[in-house]
Amino acid sequence: MSADDQKRRSAERALDFVEDGMKLGLGTGSTAEHLVRLLAEKVAKGFNVVCVPTSDRTAALAKELGIPLTTLSDTPHLDLTIDGADEFDAQLRLVKGGGGALLREKIVATASDRMIVITDASKQVETLGAFPFPIEVIPFGCRTTVAKIEKIAAELGCKGAIERRADTYGEPFLTDSENFIYDCQFGKIPDADGLAKALNLIPGVVDNGLFIGIASVAIVGTEDGTHLVEPK
Numbered sequence: 001m002s003a004d005d006q007k008r009r010s011a012e013r014a015l016d017f018v019e020d021g022m023k024l025g026l027g028t029g030s031t032a033e034h035l036v037r038l039l040a041e042k043v044a045k046g047f048n049v050v051c052v053p054t055s056d057r058t059a060a061l062a063k064e065l066g067i068p069l070t071t072l073s074d075t076p077h078l079d080l081t082i083d084g085a086d087e088f089d090a091q092l093r094l095v096k097g098g099g100g101a102l103l104r105e106k107i108v109a110t111a112s113d114r115m116i117v118i119t120d121a122s123k124q125v126e127t128l129g130a131f132p133f134p135i136e137v138i139p140f141g142c143r144t145t146v147a148k149i150e151k152i153a154a155e156l157g158c159k160g161a162i163e164r165r166a167d168t169y170g171e172p173f174l175t176d177s178e179n180f181i182y183d184c185q186f187g188k189i190p191d192a193d194g195l196a197k198a199l200n201l202i203p204g205v206v207d208n209g210l211f212i213g214i215a216s217v218a219i220v221g222t223e224d225g226t227h228l229v230e231p232k
Helices: 003-017 030-044 056-064 102-110 142-155 192-199
Strands: 023-026 050-053 078-083 112-120 133-137 162-164 180-184 205-208 217-222 225-229
Touching: 003 030, 003 078, 003 112, 003 217, 003 225, 023 030, 030 056, 030 078, 030 112, 050 056, 078 102, 102 112, 102 133, 102 205, 133 142, 142 162, 142 180, 142 192, 192 205
Parallel strands: 023 050, 023 078, 078 112, 112 217
Antiparallel strands: 133 180, 133 205, 162 180, 217 225
């Protein structure tokens, strides 16, 4: 079974947690796209939900498939957010932002009573950091901001290249909020909690891709089915 099949399997299981009438946050990325498509099939049969997408990409897909959408301005409190992750550990700390939507993903997730993570088996790791760790940065003064990021990261045991993400044309990648993403090739993050807090104190950092204390359960698609991971 391919990783994509495992992703779809986890998305299918996540629908068991969605009840008629819920207000949902819809994640971004390949696994979340499976969820959106599966949810749309239920909506077409009369299932009643209203959803807040975490990116323009997800919004476009959901709208195309006929899923009712709202915004946090109109619906500030959500019942559940379902989203993918680039990595997660035994404490259910996540690295997210590979798709560039980490800021909106975190805003939507924390506006919800619960966050469910849907992934394939490869995303579970012993120590976070193998996946390039993203940080969203305001363009103004970005070189100064990155120098401070490097200093703080080194003090917390994280060393490696920090590179501004580029789009498919080689131009600076811009998030939906028109900020830069810097990807950190740390390899290992010894103190994820400390790093998350320290980075967000740096002027110019909008947010970082560490989601700590936010997810309540992960649904992992495997060759044999799915299993649930709860924080230890």
